Amino acid sequence: MGKFKGIMCAAAIAVMGVTAAGCDDEDAVVTNAEFDAIDTSNDGLVSAAEWNATFAVWDVNGDGIVNQNEWLLDSGFGTLDVDANAALTEAEWNSAMVNWDVDNDGFLDPGEMFF
Numbered sequence: 001m002g003k004f005k006g007i008m009c010a011a012a013i014a015v016m017g018v019t020a021a022g023c024d025d026e027d028a029v030v031t032n033a034e035f036d037a038i039d040t041s042n043d044g045l046v047s048a049a050e051w052n053a054t055f056a057v058w059d060v061n062g063d064g065i066v067n068q069n070e071w072l073l074d075s076g077f078g079t080l081d082v083d084a085n086a087a088l089t090e091a092e093w094n095s096a097m098v099n100w101d102v103d104n105d106g107f108l109d110p111g112e113m114f115f
């Protein structure tokens, strides 16, 4: 499907002169690959345990903080960084499970995460 879309975009660029930027597959949402990496059980939902475990994965330099360079989603960093110091503590990180869980089912689905 992704490959097909790419072909269609290439055709659109050729025929209509659409800019390449307009055909960027990565919209203002995270890629499926990034979601799948968080959703280790592959059930399409991110549990609290999966989300908490991701903190350590993304904290590449192991300083106990996830900064903007380590953040892999396209958005959401600012909503978690409540003290606006450009760094997420584990407590700020874990607040996503509450702040983003719109339907209150204890899980984050892609629609809740990629706003």
Ligand SMILES: [Ca+2]
Pocket: 039, 040, 041, 042, 043, 044, 045, 046, 047, 050
């Ligand atoms: Ca899961």
Ligand SMILES: [Ca+2]
Pocket: 058, 059, 060, 061, 062, 063, 064, 065, 066, 067, 070
């Ligand atoms: Ca870090």
Ligand SMILES: [Ca+2]
Pocket: 080, 081, 082, 083, 084, 085, 086, 087, 088, 089, 092
């Ligand atoms: Ca912070």
Ligand SMILES: [Ca+2]
Pocket: 100, 101, 102, 103, 104, 105, 106, 107, 108, 109, 112
């Ligand atoms: Ca939910």
